[in-house]
Amino acid sequence: MDSIRALREYPVSKVVLAVGEQKTSGERIARKIAEKMAKELKTVWDVRIVEIDKKNVMRAASQLVRIIKDEKERGENTILNVSGSLRTFAVAAYIAACVTGSKLISSIPLYNERDEEVGIEEIVEIPVLPVDFPGKEQLEIISAVGNGVKSLDELVLKLNPDIKKGSQEFRGERSRISHHIAKLEDIGFVRRRKVGRNVRIEVTGLGKIISEVFACQNSSIRISEN
Structure with missing residues (x-):
């Protein structure tokens, strides 16, 4: 949540929360968290929840590209936030960012003296490699x-x-x-x-x-x- 609130420094008008398509036990928890976050964030931004294949990296990347494409058609750019996400989703987001030229960001966790995570220390932008497109x-x-x-x-x-x-x-x-x-x-x-x-x-x-x-x-x- 802190990493999303930190997006205030960016010109953000909408937040899209990604949950997994697969109905696993862990995903049930993730969906509850996403629904709770959506309620809180709706006071500031337009929010929607989408399902992404978090097991198939290439399919997930394609789904993310489709979301970016839809936003582009509305005249909006997309920032991909992979803070705390599964590795497979982070890789898919990186691929999508590379092929669309979108920004990719993540958060550096902040810990207290007892080594407990208490928030975020910094939001960092991850450099993406430009893709050499076919003719x-x-x-x-x-x-x-x-x-x-x-x-x-x-x-x-x-x-x-x-x-x-x-x-x-x-x-x-x-x-x-x-x-x-x-x-x-x-x-x-x-x-x-x-x-x-x-x-x-x-x-x-x-x-x-x-x-x-x-x-x-x-x-x-x-x-x-x-």
């Missing part, structure tokens, strides 16, 4: 792959619905997209696996997060144009 064409390919395609040919036609399969134009596009897929696989955004005679293409967890950010950037551009 526009590669981002469009990731988006087109979506939940997966059965073959490279399917992906080519999905990206170019007007060209005829087997034509010279089709073969040229197939070669170009195959080159991009190889690069995207090397950096961990997609993976290929053989299924029968075909090679299925799927987006990885990291690729899905990048796709979320790409969608966020596009929506921001549309908003600014309007």
Whole structure:
């Protein structure tokens, strides 16, 4: 609670409290605490509670990116506070902060002479590494792959619905997209696996997060144009 109150030094208008999706014994306690905090914080800020997958780091990061995206569409920036959080959630928040360029903060606990935690000593901002995003064409390919395609040919036609399969134009596009897929696989955004005679293409967890950010950037551009 102290680490949230300390946010008064930031231009905060809303607080989003994250609880785990999993209904574990420890999570029941966390939910009660979150509900109590929400009641107290509502006197100062707009507050809501969201469920985050605290066991699956990549899914949690994707969920956080979606929250950041929604706030961005409203013209708001997001500060991620990982004070006292589970390690898995802290890692997910760090990934989300890296790919969205959001601020990430944590608190340094304050202890008394009996080594009891009595509050916070300081709020620190954690530096995040900038992400080298794929180019526009590669981002469009990731988006087109979506939940997966059965073959490279399917992906080519999905990206170019007007060209005829087997034509010279089709073969040229197939070669170009195959080159991009190889690069995207090397950096961990997609993976290929053989299924029968075909090679299925799927987006990885990291690729899905990048796709979320790409969608966020596009929506921001549309908003600014309007």
